[in-house]
Amino acid sequence: MPTYKLIYFNARGYGELARLLFAVAGVPYEDIRVERASWPNEYKAICPFGQMPLLEVDGKILAQSSAIARYLAMEFGMAGKDNWEQARIDMVVDSFGDILQDMRVPYLETDPEKKEALVKQFVGESLPKRLGYLENILKENGGGQGFIVGDSLTWADLGVANSVDYLKLMCPNPFENFPLLAGLVQRVREIPQVAAWIAKRPETAT
């Protein structure tokens, strides 16, 4: 078994999908957490693009959170059964990247009036629009009571479940009007290894 290290802030953020993959696969790794106040530190020099997360596998380095998660998913057999499924998973995961892009501006806005308007637009318009598409994709996969791609758990499902934690920064119940997505999140969070990880992981704001 390779030696794995994941290096990120003491936060869920862009590192959590990798952590969920390790948890579900039951694969040990060193979960290195850097406090924001101590960044940049000695790890910055080895970050390919100067940023975390970083995955170290037997000393070899990988950056970019999606590349990291995809690599682990492939290693752990949670990436889809053929190239087409892998691509459909990538599609779902990338769409959350788009949601995060939309979220960035309202999240970072400091002027209270501007922020209120931007959050309202995100929560009322752009988020439901994107979630609506995802709800359809889930529904088209055999009715939507299983997984979002194929017929077994993949990192796309973990990505959906993980998104609730950051979307809650914008609104209390992000999947309120999307019952199939909400059902998937519930199913994922009830997977024993996921439930155990969520119970034991450090509590962080983001």
Add this chain to the structure above:
Amino acid sequence: MPNYQLVYFNGRGRAELCRLIFHTAGVPFEDIRLDHTKGEWPGEWKAKCPFGQLPILVVDGKVLAQSRAAARYLAREFNLAGKTSWDQARADMFIDEFDDIGTEVVKFAFEKDEAKKAELSAKFYADTLPRHLGYLENLLKENNGGDGYFVGDSLTWAGLGIANVYDLLGGTDAPFAKFPLLLALAKRVRENPKVAEYLKTRAQTSF
């Protein structure tokens, strides 16, 4: 051979990486370019788009959205994704970095306020871009001295990606002036026979 359709606007934008992959692999595809001024977009296509957006890739009638997912699918199909799972992950890493650069360009490219646009563009070229290109130059150098490829010892979609960034930045050597290895790679890729042939006949577009 599957039937491939790539659907986008008449521009390089988020579809060009897929086009480069098809041409490099020598695989025929229907290069559909929609003209929104003629009502071709949204037209009949929007309803077929999983997220209501272009580009989409249609393979024997099955639809894939998200430009990187589509490009990766094609790269894997045509053995341009990297030879090992590690190489593939490293290639993915480079592709994500190019996408980050693209996102930065979009920030000023669509800015309507001319003064703000000039300010953002200046900051990008003085600051943001050199930082990104510097990292890429180092990473290239780490791969056997840097006169080959980003990943392994043969062309992957990561190499096509930097050639695409070259075009995104205006198609001149200037932005790469301080990054000789990167410039050499972009040119090497553009001189690959299949790529060169495509570049000769490719439609000139504003984006």
